[in-house]
Amino acid sequence: MKWRVRDFLFKLVFTIAFVTCLILFLNSLAELNAITERNSSNNSYESISGMSFAMGWSLLGTIFFGMMFLYAIIKFRVTEVTVDGYKVVVTSGFYNRLIVEDAVQVKTENPSGILFFRRYGKDIEGTLPNNKKIWANFIDFLGHAEVGIGKPKNNH
Numbered sequence: 001m002k003w004r005v006r007d008f009l010f011k012l013v014f015t016i017a018f019v020t021c022l023i024l025f026l027n028s029l030a031e032l033n034a035i036t037e038r039n040s041s042n043n044s045y046e047s048i049s050g051m052s053f054a055m056g057w058s059l060l061g062t063i064f065f066g067m068m069f070l071y072a073i074i075k076f077r078v079t080e081v082t083v084d085g086y087k088v089v090v091t092s093g094f095y096n097r098l099i100v101e102d103a104v105q106v107k108t109e110n111p112s113g114i115l116f117f118r119r120y121g122k123d124i125e126g127t128l129p130n131n132k133k134i135w136a137n138f139i140d141f142l143g144h145a146e147v148g149i150g151k152p153k154n155n156h
Helices: 002-038 045-075
Strands: 077-083 086-092 095-100 103-109 124-127 133-138 145-149
Touching: 002 045, 002 077, 002 086, 077 145, 086 133, 086 145, 095 124, 095 133, 103 124
Parallel strands: none
Antiparallel strands: 077 086, 086 095, 095 103, 124 133, 133 145
């Protein structure tokens, strides 16, 4: 449950940041249009340049947080399974984690962290409390995982 909440909070934060920057960009664009229409003959270059500056920064924020929003929606996943009677959680996002009974066994940087360059995260391996080896195999671009006991499949 803790990992699902964490996943949801990341998605929520990036969504709020993206929507806020988008609103600021659209607002500054509308304000710039209003200024130029009101004072078309004797413009105050200071107000236009100030609005252009604000519009530029809000556009950059919209692009950055828009990409982070997409990344969070596409890549952040939590897979929960029971293996040999133990609760196993596999998370993908900025990091891939293999968690057994709420103890993080493996934490690695997500090699597919850049949105469109690597299709799958690397397989990760750990050990159950009864000393059996387990593996997690990321089965698709979206970060879904399958978990098993023994040697990993290494499908990719």
